[in-house]
Amino acid sequence: MDEADEKQTLHRYLRNVRGVLLWKLDGLGDYDIRRPVTPTGTNLLGLVKHCAAVDCVYFGQVLDRPFPGQDDLDWHEDDDAELGGDMYATEAESREQVSDFYRRVWAHSDATIQELPLDARGTVPWWPEHRRHPTLHTLLVHTIQETARHAGHADIIRETIDGAVGLREGVSNMPPHADAAAWKRHYDKLENIARSASA
Template structure:
């Protein structure tokens, strides 16, 4: 695409997709170098686990950039059926290998990106599960919504991964954390605990 071929909203679309892609990438790197057990381990009382977050986000994007915009994702996702088991989108079953879930998420990205490329930002979709007064959001609104949700779940993945093996940060190459060895972090945590304890 040359500069002359670009529409008035192409830069805005690129910006929005850029922020969404950074969140997608952050979620997936949290699975790197972990065993199949560790990517599935429920580490909160409500069962939050890394592979389940990926599965959930695949469903989110396939819905908002597929069904909602009248561009259905071509693969059936059984956990989105009305009669599916509650919370079945938040964990991978034994017959859903990591490679299958991650591959699905990547195919959903491609479908979502194609929708964004093909549809004007002011085009309206239909979200029947939203309140009546909000059921006709624009593609622009959906991009903001899905980006916010993906970043929220990337934060969940940050915490879960740290609980698994201590790996932290936005990316392997840029943690966005202050430099410090294990002793520094232990002392930092003790300091925070001491301050918290003063409020008991």
């Protein structure tokens, strides 16, 4: 595979998983996209905001191509006591504002990815010294991994909120014959296995 094909493949995976994150917000009200679902406060809109920050930093600041709208959202950088500052949207930040910010960051990141060669190097001051100057290739892999990890979180959070599941828009990736009763039987079977294993 030549460099252009490899870059195109990596970029396609990144674009797909970004889209999944935004799709997980569809059909939910403001409460459900913001409400904390885990003890550490993980929530759907916060995952989108965090992944926007990841894209913004790794394809902007790290490659010396800063995103011009980086300060359009509140990152709580001045509050040392703030937990997970980029992992939630403030009351003043709407769903539309966060989603639009992510899309604008995509456009900026996509231009960087298209214009630079895979061996272009950036600087990540917070990474260990021996990895501090990664290539665009490494940054693509890192960002795909980070975004996919949080898309997985979003899958579980969305299912917890309203039972909605699916790989991405238009592709459920679930058995076509499974209904609520079938999933209940499956759940009960797994619960029984777990209880038997711990007896």
